[in-house]
Every structure is written in structure tokens, then in C-alpha cells.
Amino acid sequence: MKSNKFMILLSILILSFVLVACGGDKNATGSKGNQDSNSNTETGSKTSVNTVEDARIEAENPAASPQLAINRGDTVVVGLQEPGGVFTPYFNTSGYDGNVQSVMFPPLVDINEVGEPVPGLAEKWDISEDGLTYTYTLRDGLLFDNGTPFTAEDVEFTLTLLHDPSYGGGTDITEAKVVGGLDYKEGDATEISGINVIDEKTIEITTEEVNAQSLRLLGGQILQKDYYGKDYKKGDLDYLNALHLKPVGAGPFRFVDYLPGQEIRYEANEHYYDGKPEVAQFIYKTTEGDSQQFFQTGELDYSALAANQDNFEFLQALGFADINVYTSSAYSYMSFNHEKEIFKDPKVRQAFILGLDRQTIIDAHFQGYAQVANVPVSPTSWAYSDEIGTTAYDLEKAKQLLEEAGWTEGSDGIREKDGEKLKVYYFTSSGGLGDTLIPIAKENYKELGIDFQVEQMDFNALLARVDKGDHDIASFSTTMLTDPYFGVQGFHSKSTSATFKGYANDEIDALIDATIATNDIDERTEAFHELYKALEENPPAIYLGYTKVLSGVNARVEGFEPNGYRGIASSLKNLKVVDVNN
CATH class of the missing domain: 3.90.76.10 (Dipeptide-binding Protein; Domain 1)
Structure with missing residues (x-):
């Protein structure tokens, strides 16, 4: 696929198909990290929040399902952001x-x-x-x-x-x-x-x-x-x-109608190879509004919510919600602008990674519904390894690396090299993880001797300014990664992605190429692990996290089996409506 397979989306895509995630691993000094236990760093010892396990929890009181939902009978409704109206595969941009x-x-x-x-x-x-x-x-x-x-x-x-x-x-x-x-x-x-x-x-x-x-x-x-x-x-x-608005497919449901700003309606396809679905109609509701409220009132049968303890408890309190918690195949990250002289030296990039307390950021924001990322692939993948990469916050090691790179502390506490202050501009979109990350990062980097300047903006403005190379560091998330290659292809020198401007290395290119040079999954796994080791020495980004996805299903509907690679798509054929009053 083109490099836009690695295109970045807002980290708040709470839909059933396009989802975002976060995860963690081994520290820079060689000791293995564990997000479910104590995290020992040069700055002291602290206990991280236990990462919530992937699970499915059945509704405690299915009969509490809102009458509005029960009255729909064998029609199932799921929320979706307004689409672009191009329903022919391979031609849409949304x-x-x-x-x-x-x-x-x-x-x-x-x-x-x-x-x-x-x-x-x-x-x-x-x-x-x-x-x-x-x-x-x-x-x-x-x-x-x-x-x-x-x-x-x-x-x-x-x-x-x-x-x-x-x-x-x-x-x-x-x-x-x-x-x-x-x-x-x-x-x-x-x-x-x-x-x-x-x-x-x-x-x-x-x-x-x-x-x-x-x-x-x-x-x-x-x-x-x-x-x-x-x-x-x-x-x-x-x-x-x-x-584009008259699609003919071969899936479990057949397109019926699209009402912009309201819904996309489908009917069960009697020609589907695996049999006509038991659900007569499937609807994507695109009306603007609070999806959490829509689920609570029964207007939606399925809703994905921001994964945190508050929303988990909200779903539990409803009584009628089957709850799914699963790990996304995506990861979030802060990319360096490698065209900037500051980041030419890998030691500087390593220092920025070790000097940021990612564990505290992830724990504070996600409340256990994410883990710190150590490599550019989610723990859900066969290519993941917890033996490579770092999740450590090691201030002293970070200081040492900057000293080795020639950045010495000035009279005002800000490091200098050749008369230049160590001042960087960080761009991020408004809201979300950034609101938690910014104050912690500013404090962390101040201790390290870095003048960390922040600009928050809407996502389109962020993309435009990154494309022009105005930034030093910028935050993004990947889309769902159906193959681990899509999580690293943006690091290749042939990539047209603006996200990793100036990152080019022949050794890294060869290692990336090796990950797709065989169809043998064991050989590919080994190739990915070799690549991760090289990326640890020459990091293209600060990996932030692998997030969980939290979704609620009205207990009147059985068959939803969402996962971090295909969302709900693969399970739609299995949907059926049951009587929750018996």
C-alpha cells in the first residue's frame, strides 16, 4: 500500500472500525520492564497502574434494556461518524x-x-x-x-x-x-x-x-x-x-439507502455464502450527538467509548451492556523532525525518550486502559516482542547522553551547544492525551535542561504545519495496523510520509525490506525483532502507548466480537437478536 497506509488519524477515533492503541517493554539499561509491576528508574521507584486485561463481561441485567431498543426488533444500530459518500472500495479517502x-x-x-x-x-x-x-x-x-x-x-x-x-x-x-x-x-x-x-x-x-x-x-x-x-x-x-452511492458487494448485508446526516441502512443478504444473517436490518447511525447517551437511551445497540475506568463503570451501571475490552493494533507516538540539526544525533533522540516519564503520562490519562509502547507494533501482533525497546524514565541516563552529544547545561539551566539553546517546538492537537502529556513533559524536559515549547492546534492545521516541517516534535497515532509492516514503513527512506522528515538510514531500510522479503511468519518475526533492535539505537520516534478499546453492546444483540484488527466487521454476519425479558 502507499505510505498513506501509515497515515495518522486523531487519537480519538472511537468508531468500530478505525481504532487507536498503546503498550510497553524493556528499559534502556537492559532490565526487562513490566507494566503490571514496579517500574524502577534512575529517579526512584514507583508503582505503575495495573493494565486492564482484555475481557468480555456479560450484562448483569439484560432486561434493563431500554424499550426503544427492544421495540426495534431485528434491526441493529451502530454509531458512525458521517462518511464521505464514496462506498466503492479503493476509491474513498475517508x-x-x-x-x-x-x-x-x-x-x-x-x-x-x-x-x-x-x-x-x-x-x-x-x-x-x-x-x-x-x-x-x-x-x-x-x-x-x-x-x-x-x-x-x-x-x-x-x-x-x-x-x-x-x-x-x-x-x-x-x-x-x-x-x-x-x-x-x-x-x-x-x-x-x-x-x-x-x-x-x-x-x-x-x-x-x-x-x-x-x-x-x-x-x-x-x-x-x-x-x-x-x-x-x-x-x-x-x-x-x-x-459510489450504489454499491454492489458480496457481504452479509446489502446496501439499501444513505441519508446524509442520519444513517446508512442495509438489509440481510440472502445470497451471502455463509447464509442469510438472522438480523433483518443493520444501520449505521450518523446523527451528530453523544454516542454514550445514544447507547444509554437505546438509540444504539453498539457503541465504542473512550477507554477509561469512568466509562467502564458507566457501562456496568447500565446493567444491560455486554462490555468488551480489547487492545488495538495501533500505537501512538511523538515523531522527531529529523531534518532539524538537533535530532541528527541518535543520542539526543534517545535522551528525549529516556527523559520523558511515559508511564506516568499513560497511567494518568488512561487509568490502566493502555500500556507504554516499547516497539512500533501492538502486543496483539505476532511480531511483538517485550524483550526489545524501553519504557523507562531514566533522567540521569538522559542527562549523560546529552552531555556525550555536546549539550552542556547553561547558567539558566537550559543546555547549550555551539551557542545554541536546546529549545524545541512540540505540536499536538487539542484535547485528548496531549492535555495530560504537556504539563508532565514540560516538567520532565525542564529537569533535563530542555526548553520545551508547546503549540496545540486542530488536526488539519497540525498536518499542514508538519508537512511544511515547522515542528521539532509532533504527536500522532497510527490507524489500525493490519500488518506490522505498516507500523514501520514510514521509517523507510523511500516513504513519502511527512511524519518522519529526514529519517533515512541504509541499514534501517534493509531491515525494513527484510520484514516483507519472505512469506514465512517465523522468518518475518525474526526480521522484525532485528529491526526493533536497530530502531532502539537509531530511534525515529518516541513511542507512547498501545490503548485499549472499550465498547458496550446491548445484551439484546448477540454475536459482536470486535478485535483490534477488523473492529466489528468480521462478526456482523453472526448477529442475532434475543429476548432479554426471559
Whole structure:
């Protein structure tokens, strides 16, 4: 995918599909850290808040469900921010449109709760011994939600469309390096030679280079050829604009209507391969308002809330809420502007990490519903390690590193080097974690001899100023990371992301490339761990946290199984309404 797979979103995305997270690990001096126990640092010993375990807690009094919800019968309602109105996969720019699409467009290859690929619309796949050829076998009897057959030709059409010269969406299919793909995209070829339809259920795709991303990149959501390709001519995709609000998919629910500012309505799809869902209608409610209040009054059956103890107790007190607590696959961080001379020296960056009391920040803000991050991947991932990285606050070590880097304390307590004061500008969006982080960071860095200047602004202004390189340090969160590679690709020198301006290192590039140079998950895990070790010595950012996600489900609805990779999307097919009065 393009580098915008690593695009940053506000850390308060409380929706069911796009979520944010936080986590922790080993300290810089080599002793292993534990977020559930004492954290010993050079500044003394203190006890951190116990991290809340992932759990599902059943409602204590399902019969307390509001009558408004019970009266809806077999219609299930979930809250969503207003989408952009582009409901064709691969063409939207809003993540909320992605939520809308996920109901109707399951991928060929899905992903489970720990980030591993699992069968979706493809019942199986095979990767050749040399890792270059992917063969997908579709499930028997697949149909689109309009009742027409779903075949390998639809897969071929979708991949061709993504290679079209005029395609400008967020999916960079060329990363899969399909044989003949660039000939089609940049040349006169009328078809892509590396795509071979074997029969109605089987398609074979040959690539030029091993890439662990290719399995899911080539096995994504599928567009019906007879519908989305009816007016297709190479080099002109404008005709698709008329179809963005008339989606045809193959998911458990079929699109019915979109009322801007009110709702997106779906109905159960009788053609769905796994059987028609028991729930007759599914609705995304987009009305502006307090989602917590909407859930309390019964207007919503499912709601994700800011993960903290207050909201957990709120859900418990309702009595009718099944509560889910789970860890997101995202992480939050403070990125350095590596184009600034101050941050050219890795020791300075290491000092900024060790000189910030992240444990206190995370504990104070999240009340146990997050843990300090030690590496750029969540503990939910197979690529995570708690043996690498640091969660320590070590003021004395940080001072030593700055001294070694030539920054000595001046008469006013602020460090200097070559006549320049150690003054940095930190940009962050208003509200959220920043409100807790700022006073602690200012105090921490003052003790370290750093003049830490802060500017808070709205998120669009933050993006604009970071893009111009006005900042020294800035705070962001990743989106959900469906693969650990998406958490590190922004560190690559070829990345177009503005988030890590000036960070370029041949060794790091090679280590990042190695994480996708094999399809073997054990080999990939080892490659990621080697990368994390190198990033510890040459840090691109201050990792902040892996947050928990807290959601409530009205006990009248069973089947929601949200996770940190797919939100609620994978479980929608299993929804059913039960009688809470018996």
C-alpha cells in the first residue's frame, strides 16, 4: 500500500472500525520492564497502574434494556461518524467510508484477532515454493448481493482496475509487482500477463518479487466486473463516480439507502455464502450527538467509548451492556523532525525518550486502559516482542547522553551547544492525551535542561504545519495496523510520509525490506525483532502507548466480537437478536 497506509488519524477515533492503541517493554539499561509491576528508574521507584486485561463481561441485567431498543426488533444500530459518500472500495479517502464498505465487501483473504491471514471469500490459497505465484481458490457458489455469480473474472477485473493508468486511490497495487502490471499501467498492454484465470473458482497471479504484503494486497475486496466494469475503458475511471452511492458487494448485508446526516441502512443478504444473517436490518447511525447517551437511551445497540475506568463503570451501571475490552493494533507516538540539526544525533533522540516519564503520562490519562509502547507494533501482533525497546524514565541516563552529544547545561539551566539553546517546538492537537502529556513533559524536559515549547492546534492545521516541517516534535497515532509492516514503513527512506522528515538510514531500510522479503511468519518475526533492535539505537520516534478499546453492546444483540484488527466487521454476519425479558 502507499505510505498513506501509515497515515495518522486523531487519537480519538472511537468508531468500530478505525481504532487507536498503546503498550510497553524493556528499559534502556537492559532490565526487562513490566507494566503490571514496579517500574524502577534512575529517579526512584514507583508503582505503575495495573493494565486492564482484555475481557468480555456479560450484562448483569439484560432486561434493563431500554424499550426503544427492544421495540426495534431485528434491526441493529451502530454509531458512525458521517462518511464521505464514496462506498466503492479503493476509491474513498475517508476511513468512515471504509466502515460502510466493510459491511458489503469482505476480502478474499481476511485477518484474525492476532493479525494472521484467514480465509475470506477465498476458501484457500497457495503460494509457490519460490514465493512468486499466488493461487486463490474461491468458495463454492459465491454470489454477489444482486444474485449474480462471483467468479475469478471479477478478481481479474478488480486487479486490472487497480493497475489502470488513471487510478488515483490509496491502494498501490504496484507494490505487489505483478508480472506485466507496469506494462499495463504505464504502457500499451491491453491485459496483465501475470494474471491467469484458471477456471471460475481459481485465479493464479505471478509476481516478480517476494513480498509478504502481496497475499492480502492481491486478495482484497472484489468489484463485480459486470457492474463496475460495464463502462470500463483503460485510462478513464470517471464513470465510477456514478456508482459510489450504489454499491454492489458480496457481504452479509446489502446496501439499501444513505441519508446524509442520519444513517446508512442495509438489509440481510440472502445470497451471502455463509447464509442469510438472522438480523433483518443493520444501520449505521450518523446523527451528530453523544454516542454514550445514544447507547444509554437505546438509540444504539453498539457503541465504542473512550477507554477509561469512568466509562467502564458507566457501562456496568447500565446493567444491560455486554462490555468488551480489547487492545488495538495501533500505537501512538511523538515523531522527531529529523531534518532539524538537533535530532541528527541518535543520542539526543534517545535522551528525549529516556527523559520523558511515559508511564506516568499513560497511567494518568488512561487509568490502566493502555500500556507504554516499547516497539512500533501492538502486543496483539505476532511480531511483538517485550524483550526489545524501553519504557523507562531514566533522567540521569538522559542527562549523560546529552552531555556525550555536546549539550552542556547553561547558567539558566537550559543546555547549550555551539551557542545554541536546546529549545524545541512540540505540536499536538487539542484535547485528548496531549492535555495530560504537556504539563508532565514540560516538567520532565525542564529537569533535563530542555526548553520545551508547546503549540496545540486542530488536526488539519497540525498536518499542514508538519508537512511544511515547522515542528521539532509532533504527536500522532497510527490507524489500525493490519500488518506490522505498516507500523514501520514510514521509517523507510523511500516513504513519502511527512511524519518522519529526514529519517533515512541504509541499514534501517534493509531491515525494513527484510520484514516483507519472505512469506514465512517465523522468518518475518525474526526480521522484525532485528529491526526493533536497530530502531532502539537509531530511534525515529518516541513511542507512547498501545490503548485499549472499550465498547458496550446491548445484551439484546448477540454475536459482536470486535478485535483490534477488523473492529466489528468480521462478526456482523453472526448477529442475532434475543429476548432479554426471559
